[in-house]
Amino acid sequence: MAHVELNVSARNKVGKGISRSLRREALVPAVVYGPGMEPCPISVDPKVLIKCLDPDAGWNTLITLKGDGAFDGRQVIVKDMQIDPLRGQTLHVDFHAVDLTSTVSVMVPLVPVGKSAGEIAGGNLEVVRHELEVVCLPTAIPSTIEVDVTGLNIGDVLHVADIATPAGVEIPHDVNFTVITCTGHKDEVVADEEGEEVTAVEEPAAE
Numbered sequence: 001m002a003h004v005e006l007n008v009s010a011r012n013k014v015g016k017g018i019s020r021s022l023r024r025e026a027l028v029p030a031v032v033y034g035p036g037m038e039p040c041p042i043s044v045d046p047k048v049l050i051k052c053l054d055p056d057a058g059w060n061t062l063i064t065l066k067g068d069g070a071f072d073g074r075q076v077i078v079k080d081m082q083i084d085p086l087r088g089q090t091l092h093v094d095f096h097a098v099d100l101t102s103t104v105s106v107m108v109p110l111v112p113v114g115k116s117a118g119e120i121a122g123g124n125l126e127v128v129r130h131e132l133e134v135v136c137l138p139t140a141i142p143s144t145i146e147v148d149v150t151g152l153n154i155g156d157v158l159h160v161a162d163i164a165t166p167a168g169v170e171i172p173h174d175v176n177f178t179v180i181t182c183t184g185h186k187d188e189v190v191a192d193e194e195g196e197e198v199t200a201v202e203e204p205a206a207e
Contacts, residue, residue, distance in 0.1 A: 003062040004052045008042045010069035019092075028090050032071045034097025040071045046090035053078070056143035060106050065095070075100060075138065098138040105172075107131045108142055114150035116182050123154040123184025129177070132160070136169040145171075152182040 011018065011029065019029045028046050033039040042065075054061045059078040065071045079096035083089070098104050110132050116125050132145055147163060158180040160173045 003064070004054075005064045005066050006044070006049060006052050008044045008065050008067045008071070010067065010071075011041045011043050023089075023091075028092060030093035030095060032065065032074060032076060032095045032097055034074075034076070035099065035102075037070060037074070037097060040069055042067070042069065042071060042095075044093060046093070049078075049090075049093065054143075057141070058109075058143075060108070060141045060143075062098075062138055062141075063095070071097075077104070077106065077138065077141075100138055102137070103135050104138050104141075105133055105135050106141055108134050109144045110179065111144045111146050112149045112180060113146050114148055116149045116152040116156075118152050118154040118156065118182035118184060121154055121184070123182050125149060125152070126181045126183055127179075128181060129160075129179045132163070132171055132179070134165065134169050135172055140166070140168045142166055142169060147180065149180060149182075152180070154182055154184040156182045 008030065011022075022029055022043050026045065026047070027043045030042050030044045031039050032042055052061065052063060053059065059081070061077065063076050063078075065074050065076055074097045076095040076097050078093060080094040082091040084091055108131060110127065110130055112125060112127060116123070119125050134142070134145070145163060145165065147158065149158070152158065157178055159176045160171055160179050161176045163171060163179060165171060
């Protein structure tokens, strides 16, 4: 699990004016919150933050905040990051403080591994869920959930209950929802009324 330190500064004032002032200084407003602590308004250099985020772990990078405030030494992950859709600039960051001995719920990317038998036969692999919620200790958050799809044939469906996870990692679910499907047409040789062999197209079975 990626683990880095990040220097941040406490801010005593909040509001749009303060936010604009921070951005003129190449900083952005942020907040730290979590169990056992009051929310702490802080400011952070967005460029330094982006560099801190592990390319694989992304927002789930475990960060130790450093600075003069109640947040000093807190272990956090990025819970939300507001981005200007036009300029691509970071506008605000939410840091969620975590307890290394207690489980957290985070979203982790799903990565299909291999080429399915159905694709080789001319079908298409469709990833229905690109991220999955996992529950585990902060130090055990996987960068990705890899799924071997080589055995999937046209018409096959992979449900969340079929997904294997690393030790100590669980995928909570009340419904056994679809994660990956392999779609397309299967050709089946059948006999017509006169006994001649013809090719019939079989649609994949519905879920």
